[in-house]
Amino acid sequence: MRETKLWTWHIFTGIVILVLLGIHMITMHLDGILGWFNPAGGEAIDWANIVARAKLLIIAILYIVLLAAALYHGLYGFRTILFELGPRQGIQKFINVLFWILGICLFVFGTWAALKFYIIAHAG
Amino acid sequence: MLQDKRCPNSIGVWGWLGGGRWGLERYLYTLHRLTGLGILLYFILHILVTSSRVFSEKAWETWMGVFSSPVFKIGEFLVYVAFAYHAINGIRLILIELGFSVGKAEEPIYPYKSSLNVQRPLMIVSIIVAAVLIAAGGYDFFALAH
Amino acid sequence: MTRKLQKETDITFHIRRYNPDVDDKPHWQKFIVHVEPGMTVLDGLHQIRETQDASLSMRYSCRMGVCGSCGMLLNGRPALACNTQIFDIASKALTVASLPNFDIVKDLVPDLTPLFSKHISTYPYIVRDDADEMLNPTGEFFQSPDELTEYLQFTYCIKCGLCMAACPTMATDPNYLGPQPLAQSYRYTKDTRDDGFNLRKKVVGGSHGAFRCHYAGECSNVCPKGVDPARAIQLMKRELVLDYLKLRKHRTKSAILGKPEGVKRRPEIPEAPCFTKE
Numbered sequence: 001m002r003e004t005k006l007w008t009w010h011i012f013t014g015i016v017i018l019v020l021l022g023i024h025m026i027t028m029h030l031d032g033i034l035g036w037f038n039p040a041g042g043e044a045i046d047w048a049n050i051v052a053r054a055k056l057l058i059i060a061i062l063y064i065v066l067l068a069a070a071l072y073h074g075l076y077g078f079r080t081i082l083f084e085l086g087p088r089q090g091i092q093k094f095i096n097v098l099f100w101i102l103g104i105c106l107f108v109f110g111t112w113a114a115l116k117f118y119i120i121a122h123a124g
Numbered sequence: 125m126l127q128d129k130r131c132p133n134s135i136g137v138w139g140w141l142g143g144g145r146w147g148l149e150r151y152l153y154t155l156h157r158l159t160g161l162g163i164l165l166y167f168i169l170h171i172l173v174t175s176s177r178v179f180s181e182k183a184w185e186t187w188m189g190v191f192s193s194p195v196f197k198i199g200e201f202l203v204y205v206a207f208a209y210h211a212i213n214g215i216r217l218i219l220i221e222l223g224f225s226v227g228k229a230e231e232p233i234y235p236y237k238s239s240l241n242v243q244r245p246l247m248i249v250s251i252i253v254a255a256v257l258i259a260a261g262g263y264d265f266f267a268l269a270h
Numbered sequence: 271m272t273r274k275l276q277k278e279t280d281i282t283f284h285i286r287r288y289n290p291d292v293d294d295k296p297h298w299q300k301f302i303v304h305v306e307p308g309m310t311v312l313d314g315l316h317q318i319r320e321t322q323d324a325s326l327s328m329r330y331s332c333r334m335g336v337c338g339s340c341g342m343l344l345n346g347r348p349a350l351a352c353n354t355q356i357f358d359i360a361s362k363a364l365t366v367a368s369l370p371n372f373d374i375v376k377d378l379v380p381d382l383t384p385l386f387s388k389h390i391s392t393y394p395y396i397v398r399d400d401a402d403e404m405l406n407p408t409g410e411f412f413q414s415p416d417e418l419t420e421y422l423q424f425t426y427c428i429k430c431g432l433c434m435a436a437c438p439t440m441a442t443d444p445n446y447l448g449p450q451p452l453a454q455s456y457r458y459t460k461d462t463r464d465d466g467f468n469l470r471k472k473v474v475g476g477s478h479g480a481f482r483c484h485y486a487g488e489c490s491n492v493c494p495k496g497v498d499p500a501r502a503i504q505l506m507k508r509e510l511v512l513d514y515l516k517l518r519k520h521r522t523k524s525a526i527l528g529k530p531e532g533v534k535r536r537p538e539i540p541e542a543p544c545f546t547k548e
């Protein structure tokens with residue numbers, strides 16, 4: 001039953017990623033064609049553009065949601081592949097704990113970076 | 125007797141790669157796995173690298189300078205290809221695995237048609253959409269001079 | 271499918287042999303078989319046994335694709351030996367091996383015990399809480415033809431193990447339930463007479479259950495009876511997810527139809543015999 005819960009969330013986060021990463025990818029890689037969210041023109045990764053984007057609170061929030069969803073989706077997917085190699089019960093437990101710790105650490109770090117940069121962008 | 129010696133005969137990881145006269149869906153499954161792993165690896169590095177912007181504009185510019193070399197450009201494009209495939213095939217898998225595009229149970233009449241035949245149009249459409257996305261991305265990556 | 275008229279010819283059978291008393295691991299052995307049009311792989315193996323090597327072991331019974339005993343790996347693809355025309359898959363050479371993902375007992379005989387034990391673990395029978403009615407039935411359970419169609423396809427399973435041999439997840443995870451047991455768990459879940467979903471979902475929704483399937487689709491491709499296990503597993507996932515989201519429709523069990531009233535037994539038809547079981 002636990003697997004049903006985890007898998008349902010895997011699918012749900014997949015849909016969230018589809019929308020948010022879709023926006024992210026369009027911004028970053030179809031910038032030459034569409035040029036969304038790039039007020040300064042040129043490359044999407046130019047400093048002026050990322051500061052301009054970071055001033056929008058919605059971007060910071062979407063980044064954090066995307067971060068959480070993508071970490072869950074990716075780590076669950078990786079766990080699925082590892083579990084299908086047929087590891088022993090003890091190793092399965094170890095993988096579960098390790099992935100939770102890894103996921104939470106990366107989430108905390110990424111959230112801190114996103115919020116911090118939001119403040120920096122507003123400070124000037 | 126049943127307690128006799130047995131010879132283990134599992135295919136092992138080689139079985140994931142197919143390696144024979146299997147249907148296209150089997151290779152899409154393998155590709156979904158490989159692209160997923162690739163994206164996860166990139167994603168974790170991506171979190172760490174893009175966070176450099178917090179420290180200074182210089183740190184950001186340094187990192188972006190490193191990644192603007194042709195090798196990384198191609199690597200980045202491969203990640204984009206993986207994303208486009210994983211996303212579009214992912215939509216197909218969600219529709220299938222939640223039972224929307226596998227059809228209803230029916231009386232099997234020879235030659236048998238299975239749920240694979242039901243989802244095949246969806247599969248073809250998703251491959252075409254993924255190909256279009258990859259082509260558009262490739263145009264942006266390489267043709268539009270940055 | 272149009273079949274070209276083939277002339278009789280010699281075909282090389284590469285057979286994977288394993289004798290537990292002598293061999294440490296399987297080895298390949300060549301046999302030349304004179305094949306006539308219409309011969310199945312099983313016929314070819316019989317010819318080898320009769321004219322070349324009587325020690326060749328295989329399992330078969332009905333010779334007509336009904337019993338599911340003769341599942342083998344033919345040219346790298348799981349199939350029933352009795353159901354496969356030699357000329358359909360080979361023009362010069364043919365490889366025959368025991369079904370993968372099952373231990374080999376001897377030569378072409380796989381040990382299907384894990385298949386059966388996994389099958390049993392998914393409660394593949396009608397589960398109801400009215401034990402009295404099950405033991406001493408007062409009538410039939412009602413089921414409409416439409417309700418029957420919802421699971422009828424999955425009842426044709428002959429437990430030959432081909433789907434388990436073709437499944438990529440089975441290749442690495444020996445504890446995975448596999449296509450056959452999962453399809454059967456759906457077959458009984460969908461049966462309107464059944465009320466055992468809550469029992470089954472613990473097994474099927476577990477960490478070696480339905481969610482280890484990623485729709486590689488091979489089980490349905492190799493199934494000799496058109497059972498389509500891949501479809502059953504996806505539909506089972508849907509039931510499990512709907513149940514988790516509390517959106518699964520509550521289904522009332524089939525009503526019991528009383529015995530017909532106001533009819534007379536025709537004199538030439540005798541009364542049903544009493545139960546002989548204690």
